[in-house]
Amino acid sequence: MTVPTAPDKKPFLYVVVCASGVAPGVGELVTAAQEANWDVGVVATPRGLGFIDAEAVEALTGYPIRSAWRSPGEPRPLPPPDAIAVAPATFNTINKWAAGISDTLALGILCEAYGMGVPTVALPYLNSAQAAHPAYRQSLDRLRSMGVLIGSSAHHPPTADGAADRFRWEEALELLAPVVGTAG
Template identity: 75%
Template sequence: MTTSSVPPAGDKKPFLYVVVCASGIAGDVGTLITAARQRGWDVGVVATPQGLGFLDTEAIEAQTGHPIRSAWRKPGEARPLPPADAIAVAPATFNTVNKWAAGISDTLALGILCEAYGTGVPIAVLPCLNAAQAAHPAYRQSLERLTGMGVLIGSHEPHRPEAGGGADGFRWTEALDLLEPGVPA
């Protein structure tokens, strides 16, 4: 896995998958989509099945011009999104981080993340969880494993349990900064 990605040159815009998990701040993902489009990315959203319920699907599909994916496609169905040039996982929950690090691929989002390692697609992850979850030893081990796989981990600090999800301190564009070092936010 590479540690950085500069969008490729040419007529085709590089394609960024934004993987969205079930977090109270997930509804603000449009902030990341807007910033990515301003930096020259085409964007598609892949939501975990639970994360889908946190999104305004019509607004996001209008913003990206692509359908939100959350379920596996049937054999023979066309791929609704082009292959990813990079992936931003934001917000990334305790559950997704731990399942991904363990190689569990029981949702489309996790399947994409697990396969991305094998194909070398750069990934930045912005965890969003509370301090009680972050204290669990499995979480620290999962971050270590993902870091060892070349995944770029954002700096968001866990919030207090029952404190509203930490929306005010979440740095959506940090995922882009990690994927594109040297490009101003």
């Protein structure tokens, strides 16, 4: 699928950020996406918001970070997404998303994206004990069956923040490129 855009309009990427030790590096994905000709907006889970430098991310994107539902009648601060990257995707978010639980703005957007046909990629980042849980494997299978592209995972020991050096932000763009017809 090629994203239909006006000649002067860039495709819009939502980056959904979860509460994770690698979340402070989200600017790497934002910058890489902008260099690949995307406009970018960030949606953070409520806990994820505390892991990032909101002011720096907003300066980088030019848009406010979304984390909470807007009130009825409030304007939408971000345009509709042409694609979504969930990075880092945590155990909690992956399992809730696959189960159709929409108790945060980020999960609501992800649950709706399936019904709207928005290309979506998830880059999991979790520890090896969480990754061993059967619900996680089932959730990944369900998300894949929904067309979600799942990136490689660099699991780390449960008591450490390891594998951060192996987390590849740019993998989100690599996975989306063939689906949305953008440079990756």
